[in-house]
Amino acid sequence: MKIFYAIQATGNGHISRATQLYPYLQKFGEVDFFLSGNNASLNVDLPIKFKSEGCSLHYSKCGGLNYWDIAKNIQPLTMYKDAKSLPLKNYDVVINDFDSITSLACKMQKAQSVQFGHQASFVSENTPRPEKRSIMGEMILKHYASSPKHIGLHFEKYDSFIHSPIIKDEIVQAEPKDLKHITVYLPSFQKDCLEKAFNKLSDVEFHWFLNDIQSEQTVGNITYFPVNQKLFNESLIHCHGIITGGGFETPAEALFLEKKILSIPIRNHYEQECNAAALKKMGVPVVYEVGDNFDEIIENWLNSIVIYPKIQANNIPETLQFLFDTYNK
Structure with missing residues (x-):
């Protein structure tokens, strides 16, 4: 065939x-x-x-x-x-x-x-x-x-x-751990849009995956990573939670691993708005606008106790x- x-x-x-x-x-x-x-x-x-x-x-x-x-x-x-x-x-x-x-x-x-x-x-x-x-x-x-x-x-x-x-084999076969860091994958945001909010949370370690980063580098409480499947899988498997968009694959993998999720759908992206509606029904917090209080939103999210339904691969x-x-x- x-x-x-x-x-x-x-x-x-x-x-x-x-x-x-x-x-x-x-x-x-x-x-x-x-x-x-x-x-x-x-x-x-x-x-x-x-x-x-x-x-x-x-x-x-x-x-x-x-x-x-x-x-x-x-x-x-x-x-x-x-x-x-x-x-x-x-x-x-x-x-x-x-x-x-x-x-x-x-x-x-x-x-x-x-x-x-x-x-x-x-x-x-x-x-x-x-x-x-x-x-x-x-x-x-x-x-x-x-x-x-x-x-x-x-x-x-x-x-x-x-x-x-x-769900990728690497995720299905993984033994997830909580090493306390927060994985960040938001391809529609440039670095200076969110960096200030992350820096304010100096006691939180962020793993931030960005398209314009060529090699891993740590500045303060943020480690910047290039978009790389192997590195991302490792960060997700061992994170405390993930801040990501309103896509499908990444939230699905996070739900499978039973990780905390904060979803920020791309503005005026209808499919992501639909996904966000589905995530909200499952108890996932959704942020539609990122403003000066984004650090407070992250802090409240980290302090919240939520149980999402585990999805099947x-x-x-x-x-x-x-x-x-x-x-x-």
Whole structure:
């Protein structure tokens, strides 16, 4: 069997998931990957056969989206040509993890596909949303990478086609400890937006992962790390808690490890607002605006006693078998 797997490379979660799935997919057949987008920071250790600049998110300085940068980097003609050139007819199965080019290519070439991943879960009305829905956000979630078939991943099984999160082997097999530090992963924030708040909490040790850091360095109570999967896994496994965005993979791993979480969804990022709504239902505190009192928010969070529901790791062979069975129906 020949398998085409499209990865959305906006952020690192899709790449991390594909890397975990790859050895399992190989048991079903030969896998070629298509990497679409240009602002992930993880090294990609996968057989990437096709690449495209695609459509990527860009962030403002302190926790929001930069719509101007997003718009000016979209090249519709190039995306159309890329979609036209993908040889999807050469593949038995097309798996799409939220990539618009692959979705377009399937329509143009009348090729079958299945949307697989977190965003696929939003096809269901049962999947949590914020109190105020965004019409544009709903359209993007449902039509940006549309497919006739869907297999979703989420914190809980909100619908029959939604499965547990893909948790990396390193996390599943880990023996978590509490070494008291706080792991920080907030790619939409630049250093000077939050550094002052962390410095005020001089008795708290922070492990802060930043895209523009080249090597590990400690200044006061903050150790700065480059975005590196191995280093991040170690920090998360041994942390007291994590401050992160409203993404999916990192909170899922933290919930699996039973770590404290403080979530700061990216402003005006509808999917992250939806994830934040789901996290709030599970008891996770969510901060929508970071102001001068952020150090107090962190301190109150650290002093709070919370018990989150422990989530289960995905049974990957079972889910992939379900995927291929669904595809062939």
